[in-house]
Amino acid sequence: MSTYDQIEIEDMTFHPESQLFTYPCPCGDRFEILIDDMFDGEDIAVCPSCSLMIDVIFEPEDLEDYYKQAGIAPPQPISA
Template sequence: MSTYDEIEIEDMTFHPELELFTYPCPCGDRFEILLADMLDGENIAVCPSCSLMIDVIFEPEDLEEFTAMAGTDSMQVGITA
């Protein structure tokens, strides 16, 4: 599977109320990936309007701050200290 680009998680926008990361897509829409999917090991964000995908670069421990912002219990989603 070929991706359009590799994007660091820090360059994405996190929407805590939706538990969703987004990044602008060249088509005018945005790439999207859910926090829950990332916690499950997924790292490909897709654009719902075109066929482009990006590879999100992150370490599992990077997600801890986002689970806290979203109010998600990290023990319930598999993150351990």
């Protein structure tokens, strides 16, 4: 599977209310990935309007602050 680009988690926008990370797509829409999917090991964000995908570069412990921003606890303790 080929991806369009690799993006650091810090360069994405986190939406605490929807627990969604987004990043602009060249088609005009945005790549999307849920924090729980990332917690489960998923690292591919997809654009719902076209076939492009990006690799999201992150470490599991990076998600802890985003869970705090969303006001929720991670599904299980985050370990390094």
